[in-house]
Amino acid sequence: MNQVILGMRRGGAPVPLSLLDFAMAGKGVTAHEALTGSIRLARLADKRGFTRYWLAEHHAMPGVTTPSPPLLLARLIGETTHIRLGAGGMMLPNFPPLVVAEQFGLLASLAPGRIDLGVGRAPGTDMLTASALRRGDIGAESFPKQLDELLHFLKGDFPESHPWQKGGVYAVPGPVQDLENGVPGAYQRPPVWLLGSSDYSARLAAQMGFPFAFAAHLADQNVMMAIKVYRQNFRPSAVLDRPYVIASFGVMAADDPHEARRQAWAYSHAMMRMSTGRSFIVPTPQEAENYAYSLAESQLIEAWNAKIMCGTGMQVVDKLTVWQERINADEIMLLNLGHSQEAIYRSTELIADAYDMPVACAR
Secondary structure, three states: OOOOOOOOOOOOOOOOEEEEEOOEOOOOOOHHHHHHHHHHHHHHHHHHOOOEEEEOOOOOOOOEOOOOHHHHHHHHHHHOOOOEEEEEEEEHHHOOHHHHHHHHHHHHHHOOOOEEEEEEOOOOOOHHHHHHHHOOOOOHHHHHHHHHHHHHHHHOOOOOOOHHHHHOOOOOOOHHHHHHOOOOOOOOOOOEEEEEOOHHHHHHHHHHOOOEEEEHHHHHHHHHHHHHHHHHHOOOOOOOOOOOEEEEEEEEEOOOHHHHHHHHHHHHHHHHHHHOOOOOOOOOHHHHHHOOOOHHHHHHHHHHHOOEEEEOHHHHHHHHHHHHHHHOOOEEEEEEOOOOHHHHHHHHHHHHHHOOOOOOOOO
8 A cells, every 4th residue: 555656647657546336326227237237347347457446325315326335345245356345435424333343344354355444424315314324413523433433343442441342342253253262363454444525534534544535526626635634644653654545536438528428417417406405316318418407507517517527538547647647646536427337337448448457457
């Protein structure tokens, strides 16, 4: 993780590329088809040499099929060989920290050295759905306390005076189980990443000496500021001796640039719907083209569409290169944004080709 990255330049040492996935279910696409598409996409990412494949947690969104990243990750372990798999992320306020530690301890035991745990403090949904998930007063303001509890469960190191330490409450699989069973050190704890789209998690990640992933696909206007805050305030830790940043960007590549724009516009239409209090549904490109937009809707959709880099594979890589020259990220994560699973799969292929990634990665 501490390698020196020279930048995303043709002819130079490239920055690693990773994928973020929502298991998109556009209009007319079933959950089964969306999930099958994600499995196929993970296989492609593994074969082409992408560094990570992360799943984002969302709830009550008809256009997204990832309410439980750990469940789908368990399936993907058996579908892939090399690539790191993870959550990008688990929305910690939605869960008791013990549950998250257990789930990712199980995944890490199934695939040692291949699991990442990215955590965030947003709900991954609207606040009414968040209240149905939480059934209590736990919110983003409790995030630092929840994170501290999660880390203690993952390490098995609550203070001796803590009631859970006294009572033998610990995450299984985990380090305490290995110690009790006479195989100390066998458990490989998954690395924890802090996620964000503002400077809050950037500051917390820097203070803790943790790796940081910024959601530029949501807030590209904040990415430079957040990365600067993270790097300037970073404190080396037992986890990391220097800052490490992933920046995730929305992309859509196609053989025909016009088709790439159509797919991206359909996704932006869904974001416009959500911004105006309607459910997140990605229409077909034809439906989006035929829609009669109000002035306010047009302004919203243009704002969201401006965040997506689209075109041919080489055009997308060129746009990513411009961003990389500004932020010098240690890793770039791609979120392919369109209506169909076929379009998302093809976009990944084209970007991998333009980036000179191997056709079949052998490690």
